[in-house]
Amino acid sequence: MTPAIHSEFASWSISYPITFALFFVACGYFRGWLRLRSTSLNLILPWQPAAFMSGMFALWMALGSPLRTLHHELLSIHMVDHVLLMAVAPPLILLGAPFRSFAQALPQRLFEASAAFVSWFFEQRLGRVIGNPIFCWVAAVIALIAWHVPAAFELAMRSNLWHAFEYACFFGTGLLFWWPVIRPWPAVASWLRWSTVLYLFFATFPCDMLSAFLTFCDRVVYPCYLSGNQHFEISPLQDQEYAGALMWVCVTFIYLVPAVVITTQLLSSPRPQTDLVSTKVLADKAYMGRIL
Numbered sequence: 548m549t550p551a552i553h554s555e556f557a558s559w560s561i562s563y564p565i566t567f568a569l570f571f572v573a574c575g576y577f578r579g580w581l582r583l584r585s586t587s588l589n590l591i592l593p594w595q596p597a598a599f600m601s602g603m604f605a606l607w608m609a610l611g612s613p614l615r616t617l618h619h620e621l622l623s624i625h626m627v628d629h630v631l632l633m634a635v636a637p638p639l640i641l642l643g644a645p646f647r648s649f650a651q652a653l654p655q656r657l658f659e660a661s662a663a664f665v666s667w668f669f670e671q672r673l674g675r676v677i678g679n680p681i682f683c684w685v686a687a688v689i690a691l692i693a694w695h696v697p698a699a700f701e702l703a704m705r706s707n708l709w710h711a712f713e714y715a716c717f718f719g720t721g722l723l724f725w726w727p728v729i730r731p732w733p734a735v736a737s738w739l740r741w742s743t744v745l746y747l748f749f750a751t752f753p754c755d756m757l758s759a760f761l762t763f764c765d766r767v768v769y770p771c772y773l774s775g776n777q778h779f780e781i782s783p784l785q786d787q788e789y790a791g792a793l794m795w796v797c798v799t800f801i802y803l804v805p806a807v808v809i810t811t812q813l814l815s816s817p818r819p820q821t822d823l824v825s826t827k828v829l830a831d832k833a834y835m836g837r838i839l
Contacts, residue, residue, distance in 0.1 A: 602637070634802075680746055
């Protein structure tokens with residue numbers, strides 16, 4: 548290991564505030580999960596806590612791990628953060644049924660009030676808009692494109708506040724994007740399941756175009772990386788090519804997996820899709836009846 552690389556690794560450190568905050572959230576989830584286990588409802592499957600914790604780990608990798616020391620040095624590392632915040636952490640967290648666990652973690656009165664409010668909110672117009680797949684898709688695409696415009700990207704790189712806001716946008720719109728795909732409680736499915744496959748398919752286009760532009764562009768798009776230190780003998784242009792290729796491959800694969808799973812389920816399911824949706828709605832109503 549060269550002295551320059553050794554000194555860079557020596558400067559790596561963990562963000563303790565973010566680590567403790569994520570640990571606190573994980574503890575709240577497990578408290579609710581343990582309470583749910585003590586009931587006869589069986590609302591969370593054994594694999595779901597593992598999915599949630601994997602999502603929290605992906606979130607920590609992007610926000611609190613030692614890799615953050617290279618955010619301003621290598622675009623490829625920065626792109627890893629974007630993929631983790633948009634395409635890895637959100638679906639894993641939603642697969643963990645977080646709202647059920649967090650509601651159960653609250654004191655009984657707050658639990659009943661929060662469950663009633665969440666159910667009411669998603670039945671209202673604003674809740675239906677937020678859960679609308681078109682809105683979720685457009686919000687995620689706008690965040691992706693807007694924050695990769697050179698002017699916006701440079702602004703986030705110069706300001707810690709804007710950088711935090713950028714990452715919040717990626718994670719927030721990531722949750723929105725995956726909401727119609729995962730459909731966690733209290734989501735109300737009002738669209739056909741096969742449309743989710745098209746939803747994921749068309750979502751690859753903006754990512755592919757951005758990735759192709761970064762991969763095949765013959766100049767460095769973001770000037771802030773021209774003045775960065777040289778790491779691992781990678782030039783700024785090579786770093787940009789690696790960043791584009793990384794997003795291209797990872798996002799395409801991540802979107803392909805649920806599309807294949809959903810297609811397989813639809814082809815192998817003997818019951819009509821409307822019956823499956825009705826069964827889910829009835830189960831949610833039974834859950835609300837047990838807790839309120």
